[in-house]
Amino acid sequence: QVQLVESGGGSVQAGGSLRLSCAASGITYITYSMGWFRQAPGKEREGVAAIYNGGGGTYYADSVKGRFTISQDNAKNTLYLQMNSLKPEDTAMYYCAASMGWVALRIKERWNYWGQGTQVTVSS
Numbered sequence: 001q002v003q004l005v006e007s008g009g010g011s012v013q014a015g016g017s018l019r020l021s022c023a024a025s026g027i028t029y030i031t032y033s034m035g036w037f038r039q040a041p042g043k044e045r046e047g048v049a050a051i052y053n054g055g056g057g058t059y060y061a062d063s064v065k066g067r068f069t070i071s072q073d074n075a076k077n078t079l080y081l082q083m084n085s086l087k088p089e090d091t092a093m094y095y096c097a098a099s100m101g102w103v104a105l106r107i108k109e110r111w112n113y114w115g116q117g118t119q120v121t122v123s124s
Contacts, residue, residue, distance in 0.1 A: 002026040002113040004096045009118030016086050016122070022079040022096030022115060033103045034072060035111060036081045038092035038120075045095070047105035049081060059105055064090075086122045093117040 008020040020036070027034075035050035049070035050059045058070055069082040079096055096115040103110045 002098060004098060004113055004115035006094065006096045006115045006118040009094060009120045011121040011123065012086055014087055014122055014124050017082070017084045018086065018120060020081040020083065020094055020096075020118060020120075022081075024077050024079060024096075024098065027077070027098055027113075031100060033099045033101065033111070034070075034079050035097045035099075035103075035105055036068075036070060036079075037095045037097055037108060037111075038090075039095070039117075040092040043092075045108055047108060048094070050103075050105040051079070052102055061105070083120070086120075088122050088124045091120060091122050093119050 003025045005023045012018055033052055036048040037045050038048050039045040048061050048064055049068055051070045051072055055072055067085045072079045095117045097111040098113040099111045
């Protein structure tokens with residue numbers, strides 16, 4: 001059974017940094033797509049970043065490119081999202097997600113497994 005548990009959210013000022021973690025169980029990274037999504041109040045959930053083939057490929061939404069970095073530690077079964085130069089518009093609940101095989105970040109309906117989320121709040 002796949003389980004995803006996020007941590008690392010919090011409140012920071014604009015320009016600050018946070019690192020989110022997602023502890024995964026029941027997953028073989030090489031065969032799964034892993035991703036981070038976020039959802040702000042009143043908005044749809046959107047893909048932020050994805051990592052494929054056990055870390056062989058990454059993809060980022062344009063809004064976070066150059067500021068966020070997705071990575072994974074296969075030995076620890078943990079997915080990370082390093083977030084730098086945070087902006088107030090990054091404020092949202094952040095979710096870790098996984099799916100068998102390759103799944104495009106933009107097709108959130110095809111991501112099968114989700115964590116419970118961790119809140120990120122960026123103040124100006």
